[in-house]
Amino acid sequence: MDLSEFEADNTVSCRLSSAIPDVCRTEDCCLGIDEAGRGPVLGPMVYGICFCPISKKDDLKGLKVADSKTLSEAERENLFHKLDEAKSFVGWALQVLSPNTISTSMLQRAKYNLNALSHDAAISLVQYALDCGVQLKELFVDTVGPAEKYQEKLSQRFPGVVVTVRPKADSLFPIVSAASICAKVARDHAVKSWKFLEDLGDMDADYGSGYPNDPKTKSWLLKYLDPVFGYPQFVRFSWSTAQTLLDSKAVPVHWDDDEEDGEKAAARKNCASMLSYFGRGKSQSTARETHRFFSERRLKTLDTL
Amino acid sequence: MKRQEVTYRTPETAVEGERSVQRMSSNGSVTTIQLGSVDQADRPQVHLLPCEIEQDGPAEVSCYFTCAVKDRKHEMSVSFRGRGLKGQEVSCPHGYTGLVLKEDHKPTTDQEDRTVRVSSIFSRFTYWNLETPPNSDDVVVMAMAWPELAKAIHGSVDD
Amino acid sequence: MTTKKKRSSNTQNDRWVVIAPDSVADTSKTDNNDPAFVRLRNPATGEASLYLFSSGDSELYEVKAFDEDYHSWFVGQTVQRDGRLLYITPMDPMYLLLPYLIKVGKEGKFQPVQQVVMDEDFPACTRLLSCSRTQASLHHVAEEKEVGSQRFHRYNQEKTMQWLQKKVDKTVKALKMRNISVGGGVKSTTYIRMKQESDIQEEDYLRYAHGLISEYISEDLSKELLNVLGLPEISSPKELEPPSKKRKLSDKPVEAGEDYTKFNSADFIRKPPKKMTAAQKSLAKVDKTGMKTMSSFFSPKVKTENN
Numbered sequence: 001m002d003l004s005e006f007e008a009d010n011t012v013s014c015r016l017s018s019a020i021p022d023v024c025r026t027e028d029c030c031l032g033i034d035e036a037g038r039g040p041v042l043g044p045m046v047y048g049i050c051f052c053p054i055s056k057k058d059d060l061k062g063l064k065v066a067d068s069k070t071l072s073e074a075e076r077e078n079l080f081h082k083l084d085e086a087k088s089f090v091g092w093a094l095q096v097l098s099p100n101t102i103s104t105s106m107l108q109r110a111k112y113n114l115n116a117l118s119h120d121a122a123i124s125l126v127q128y129a130l131d132c133g134v135q136l137k138e139l140f141v142d143t144v145g146p147a148e149k150y151q152e153k154l155s156q157r158f159p160g161v162v163v164t165v166r167p168k169a170d171s172l173f174p175i176v177s178a179a180s181i182c183a184k185v186a187r188d189h190a191v192k193s194w195k196f197l198e199d200l201g202d203m204d205a206d207y208g209s210g211y212p213n214d215p216k217t218k219s220w221l222l223k224y225l226d227p228v229f230g231y232p233q234f235v236r237f238s239w240s241t242a243q244t245l246l247d248s249k250a251v252p253v254h255w256d257d258d259e260e261d262g263e264k265a266a267a268r269k270n271c272a273s274m275l276s277y278f279g280r281g282k283s284q285s286t287a288r289e290t291h292r293f294f295s296e297r298r299l300k301t302l303d304t305l
Numbered sequence: 306m307k308r309q310e311v312t313y314r315t316p317e318t319a320v321e322g323e324r325s326v327q328r329m330s331s332n333g334s335v336t337t338i339q340l341g342s343v344d345q346a347d348r349p350q351v352h353l354l355p356c357e358i359e360q361d362g363p364a365e366v367s368c369y370f371t372c373a374v375k376d377r378k379h380e381m382s383v384s385f386r387g388r389g390l391k392g393q394e395v396s397c398p399h400g401y402t403g404l405v406l407k408e409d410h411k412p413t414t415d416q417e418d419r420t421v422r423v424s425s426i427f428s429r430f431t432y433w434n435l436e437t438p439p440n441s442d443d444v445v446v447m448a449m450a451w452p453e454l455a456k457a458i459h460g461s462v463d464d
Numbered sequence: 465m466t467t468k469k470k471r472s473s474n475t476q477n478d479r480w481v482v483i484a485p486d487s488v489a490d491t492s493k494t495d496n497n498d499p500a501f502v503r504l505r506n507p508a509t510g511e512a513s514l515y516l517f518s519s520g521d522s523e524l525y526e527v528k529a530f531d532e533d534y535h536s537w538f539v540g541q542t543v544q545r546d547g548r549l550l551y552i553t554p555m556d557p558m559y560l561l562l563p564y565l566i567k568v569g570k571e572g573k574f575q576p577v578q579q580v581v582m583d584e585d586f587p588a589c590t591r592l593l594s595c596s597r598t599q600a601s602l603h604h605v606a607e608e609k610e611v612g613s614q615r616f617h618r619y620n621q622e623k624t625m626q627w628l629q630k631k632v633d634k635t636v637k638a639l640k641m642r643n644i645s646v647g648g649g650v651k652s653t654t655y656i657r658m659k660q661e662s663d664i665q666e667e668d669y670l671r672y673a674h675g676l677i678s679e680y681i682s683e684d685l686s687k688e689l690l691n692v693l694g695l696p697e698i699s700s701p702k703e704l705e706p707p708s709k710k711r712k713l714s715d716k717p718v719e720a721g722e723d724y725t726k727f728n729s730a731d732f733i734r735k736p737p738k739k740m741t742a743a744q745k746s747l748a749k750v751d752k753t754g755m756k757t758m759s760s761f762f763s764p765k766v767k768t769e770n771n
Contacts, residue, residue, distance in 0.1 A: 011373070011384075103387035109436055199368045228360055228543055229369035230386050237387020246386070251360040253386055254471050255435060256534045288508060288683060291675040293644070297448040298532045299551070302514040305336050305406075305421070305480065305501050305527075332512055333587045336501040343491050349540025351481070353547060358536040359472060361479065364543040401483050405539055408478045423489060424479070425539055448530045448549070450642050452483070455526070455553035457638030458676055461597060462604065462630040 001080065003096075003189050010044070011100040011197060011233055015125075016186065017093035018084070020132045024091055027053035030138035031129060032175030033122050036068070036183035038114070040210030041239040042217065043191040045102060047095040047121040048183030050175055051134055056089045057174065065177040068170065068184040080185045083178055092182045093128055095121040096190060099236045106238035109257055115145045123157055130158075138162050140176045142169040198232040200224070212241040227251050331415040338406065342422035351403065351430035352392075353445065354385065380438060381431065393439035396429040398452045403427035479544050481537055484552035488518050488525065501527065502588035507559050508679055512586070515560075516552055521594035526555035557595040558605060559680040562624070564589070565606060566682075569619025574609050577602065577617055625692045628677060628685070632693060635673035646672035671695055 006014040031051040038045055052060055063082050071079070083090055097117065105112040122141065130136055139161050144150060151165040166172060170180040191210060196203055204223065208216025221242065224231060230246050231237065237246075294300070350371060374383045374392075381392040397403050405425035412419050432445045439446075488499055499518035506513035516525040528551045535547025561581060568580045577598075583589045592598060602608065604627040606617040639646055646668040670693055678686035690697055 011375070100384055100387075104384050104389035107387050108389070197373050199372050226365055226369060228358060228364040232369070233373065233384065242387075251358060252471075253359070254357040254534055255355070255388065257435075291679055293454070293672070293676055294528070294679070296444075297451065298444050298530055299448055299451060299528045300531050301506065302527050302529050302550070303503065303512045304415075304514060305419070332503040332585055334503075335588070338489075338499045338501075340489065340491050340498050343489055347540060350538075351540075352538040353549070354536045354538065355534060356536065357471065357534050357547065358543050358545055359474075360543050361476070361545050362543065363541060364538065366538045366541050366543070370538065397483050400486055402486050402489060404482045404484055404489055406480045406482055411476075411478060421480075426489070444532055445530065445549070448551075450644060451528070451551055452485075452553050453642055454635070454638050454644070454676070455551075455555075457634045458631065458680070459526075459554050459556040459559075460634065461556070461601060462627060462634065464604075 001185055001189055003186065003193070006044075006096045006098075006190060007193070007195055010098055010190070010195060012098055013101045013121075014096045014098075015093065015128065016096065017128070018087060018091050020091050020129075020134060021052075021087060021089050023053050023056075023089050024051060025133040025135065027055060027135060028137040029135050030054050030057065030140065030175050031126065031134070031136055032169070032173055032177070032179040033125065033139070033141045034068075034170050034176050034180035034183055035118060035121075035142070035144070036180065036187040037191075037210070038118070039212075040217075041212050041221070041236050041241045042207055042210035042234055043099055043194065044187060045097045045118075046183040046187040046190070047097070047118065047125055048092060048179040048181075048186070049094075049122075049125045049129060050083070050090060050092045050178035050182055051129055051136070052086075052090045052175065054138060059086070059089065060174045060178060063174075063178075065174050065181060066171065068177065068180040070171070071181075073188060076181050076185055076188070079181050083181065090178065091129075091134070092179065093125050094182060094186050095125050096186060097121060098233070100233040103233075103235075103237040106236075118144045119150065119153065123154070126154075126158060136161050139164065140169050140173040141165045142176060142180075143167045194234055196232050196234060200232060212239065221245055222249075225249050334412075334416055334418055336419040336421060339420055339422045342424070343426070346404075346423045346426045348427060349425050351405075351425075351427045353430060353432040355390065355433050355435040356385070356388075383433070385433075389436050390433040391436065391438045392431045392433040393443075394429050394431045395446060395449065397427075398449055401452055403430065474545055477546050479539075479546070480550055481539065481544065481546075481548070482550040482552060485525070485554065487523070488516070488552060502591070503586060504560055504589055504592070505563065505583060505586045507563050507681055508683075510563075515555060517588075517591055517595075521591045522596045524555045524557045524560075524592065524595050524597070525552045527552055556601070556680075557592045557598045558601050558627075560589070560592055561598065561602075562605060562685070563682060565617070565619040566685075569606075572618070574607070574616035574618045576614060580617070621688070624685070625689060628681070628689050629692060631677050632670065632673045632689070635676055636669045639669055639672060644672075667695065 001016075003016065005016060029051050030053075031049055033047070033049050036046045036048070037043060063079065063086060065079055065083070068076055083092065102114070102117065105117055106114060122144075126136070126139065136158070137160075139154060139158065141150065141154065141164070143165055147165045147167065151163050154163045154165065155161070164173075169176040171177065191207075192205075194205075204220065206216060207220040208214040210217055212218070218241075221231070221235070222245070224235075225245060227250050230250050231242060235242055237243070289295075290300075350366075352366075352370070370383060370385065374381060381394070383390050383392065403426065404423050405427075406421040407424035408419060408421045410420075432439070432443070434443065441447075497518075497520045499516055501514055501516050503512045504515050505511070514527040516527060517523065518525065530549040530551060532547070537544040537547055561577075564581045564583070565577075568575060577593060578590075581589055581593055602617055603623075605619065605624040607620050607623070609616040609618075647665075674686070674690060674693060674695065677689065681689070687697070
């Protein structure tokens, strides 16, 4: 799998895709969606779609695709290879969400949670397939959040498509298994060959699975904790594992929206400045208010260096 | 710097006098900028961050931060501690220079004279907003108007 | 998520990021003595403020800090917690000398300035007399007499007002040049009704400039200057409290904010609306005593009680 497009800038999200099989533009198709790397504190999360004509479902079964989690890495590679060989009727596309995208989205002032992020990635991939002319009729999805709500959301978003949202869809529907293999292979490649943006010298690449409970991942997180910057962008800062380590071992950093949403903080700041405008907080003898030219520009007189 | 002593004190004003001596002496302390240090000053990159970092001292700024800064279509972006920042470079107002003053030895009392040296010189810096794209209404940009206005308020007037 | 740590106070400051005129750090001038920060009596507040002498006391500067909460610096390969940016800007020594001249001027005698400018609390004040601007500008605020080689001065209010008026004019020009938004200040309603739009604009500028100059003079001088400029005095926000009570602002503080927007729309056109919301919310959140003051301050429809 060629990840060079993502690797060119692994701080942002990226879409990778196969060619669209001609037959998918003329025949009714089914499409499966699955993700890889939702849980780990390290590396990207990958969303994958796989699609083929409904008439070719049995051919897909013949490839013996199964839930990627039950497969070894080598088996997955092998299956991805088979899918690639079946490009005359199977197409795929991936949305690679960089760890930096995940961190900055989840820690945004207006919080953007992982479910919303996942849904949006899935929807954008389906839309991509439609835009490419794929004759989409059936959609199979593994659950993210409550199944009914997600099913309703997708049905509304894609009228005319029969949507099936089901837990463990990746073991029930071969097209979802196929999507899960594509996503997992991409995630494995991205993590294994992660090019650190940060200039950290010879990195110890033995970070384990990336799951918070993996001892290797834990010791790696301890080893690469910088007191000021925390972690390289390979790490998802929004994971509580990372947050807890930073809280206990890194220098405290405070933002104006800490512990409350941005607007509240802004209001508080605004309020403070208005009060000082009216001379509050100053000593009694200097009750004169600072001119707003200065208060609006946060300019204060000093009495000591 | 000569300090004037309070020489006359009546018993009634003794306390008052004590206070004024104290105040006077701290007000009398002077902080000198050693200009000889200018030649040794470095010319570093300077960034103003939209967060308070409870630390003073060395930091791996270029390894973690500068190398990650993206400068595309006049919009600079980077992330710090997992939060997205958007930045813009600002130049010192015309006729002004940026200096970083460093006090190597802290005085033990507030009555001692102090010295600082010029440890760094800069002519521009990058300020970063949390998520918001920089614009001319940013307070730091507005504050840059101050020297120009100070010139009007404090310049000499014609007869 | 874990609970955030409380901010500890920042006490050990040993580094300052400063913006200063090129001349302050100009080592090419051989006569440039080391500049020195000193404390002098702030002419507006009477309290200590920080100033800087350079070039062997011939130049005086003021020190202000741009101080926005939640900021820190990266300087090269270092981090500095204190995110303030200090501004060192030229200062007219006359503002600092005026309080001394006025105090002694009440005696009505001509005196050598050396005998006038003395301050036990601020011993550095005598250095003001070394400023090149001082000797050249004394005639703007005082009558002069020369006896032999010695010069004597006596404070003159009329001259001072003329001098301050020129300062205001210069400041108005600078405000217009820099396109600084001056609208939205408190205006007298009667004044607004009687005058044309352009005059109102002009009043905004005058008032704004007066406010800026007032940062450097005593309250008495500030009031007198207002008279001289022909600007009606505006009652302080506190005196506006009763009418604002009637408007039930504590229930719906947003109203005041709306008025504010309309009244001052030109100033906020470029601002993202979110900021307004924050301001409105702050009006809602703030404790009520402060609230009334603020809302009345910003609401133009409240009748002002002109004295």
